[in-house]
Amino acid sequence: MSELSNPTRADRSGLGVREACIQEALNIIATDGIENLSLREVARRLSISHQAPYKHFPNREDLLAEVIGRAFDDFATFLHSRPVAEHPQQDLGEIGQRYLTYARVKPLQYRLMFETPFPNLHRHAGLEQKATAAFGLLHDAIRRLRGNDNPEANRELALFAWSTVHGLASITTNGALPAVGISAPDAQSRAVEHVLAMICNGIVAPSPFTISKPNEPTKP
Amino acid sequence: MSELSNPTRADRSGLGVREACIQEALNIIATDGIENLSLREVARRLSISHQAPYKHFPNREDLLAEVIGRAFDDFATFLHSRPVAEHPQQDLGEIGQRYLTYARVKPLQYRLMFETPFPNLHRHAGLEQKATAAFGLLHDAIRRLRGNDNPEANRELALFAWSTVHGLASITTNGALPAVGISAPDAQSRAVEHVLAMICNGIVAPSPFTISKPNEPTKP
DNA sequence: CGCCTTGGTAGACACTGTCTACCAAGGCGT
């Protein structure tokens, strides 16, 4: 209503209160950390009553889910907008590069997507699906590269690639590279290149061997 | 005092209030989730006043840091207690197996260590060091396997292995394997074996090649 | 004896999420 006829304080920009809340929530997370995100602070910054956000989000968790969902959308858009490579192998490298580039350029969004402990993820249907969309992209590239004769092997190769890229992104995003003796910027990018190359190597010419199993730790 | 002469409600077990707090905090996290950990609830469960925990921890964050520190200690103990393998290559596999086994058997501790957003990690000196101890183990194994002629390459191989194992542990711990088409338990363990084997392959016989760089995403 | 330190207590404050009750304005069937 106010959106159409009587734009009040919060939606001067024409976004509407709902969008403004999502925006402001992201701002708060960026400046004060996710643990300091509160609906009341959102309302305060938008100069609306402490209850107004509840007209648009059932609770804090749902607002957070919306913010994270936007990050997934942004991420997917970036991945899909990559230049189309002629060779599947090159496309694979492109995907990996983009994944890591995103994590480097937008670490906040990356952490929101993949390192936010989210109780009852399954309650937010859309999120779970968005979270695995990137894997689909990777899986497709591998199928193009290796055909579909051995679906299980393809899945496992995709899992390998995903694990490595995801793990590397986590490590770099959390600034753990220096702690590991890789501090100079050029050494960092060389290291990332190297890891990416090793993924591609492994996928193009897989030759598994077996190793033995260790004992399990005692339960807590 | 009460610890020596007048054991009260909280430390019947002789642990002392401080230890009891750490224990109870872990219990709360396990049952109610980390976002529901509160010093007051700890106190309540121990039947002590809501201020008693503050005599042992400056604030909530420090208690949490202590809990996480214990997880790191437990993890390190498990990694170090692995059977000594004669070949460095086999030892490498052993380390990877143990890493993943720990994440599978104690997912709570794993998430506490590696997926807990912790503002000002550097404020908790011990934690940062503990967090990279596991990497040292891996790095050593790689040095034993490949000598120390090319330290940079060794670091990059260690980074590769760490990334993959860490990423895989994250994915499995968060139950994302089914979402990726790997749901049967035996398919899961096969997939994990496969990924581990690919790491070892990559380290034993590295042969990098180069790939091109993508554009960067636009800033938020 | 008196004093300091340690580890316990209770009270108060500001903050949070969330419930409830209100209210104003537009859409709309009659």
Add this chain to the structure above:
DNA sequence: ACGCCTTGGTAGACAGTGTCTACCAAGGCG
């Protein structure tokens, strides 16, 4: 034109939280 429902805003109240402050009791020790 009327009355009613829905939408999106408001304020108040409540319990729960972290944390500050002020107290207190008991042991160590000069």
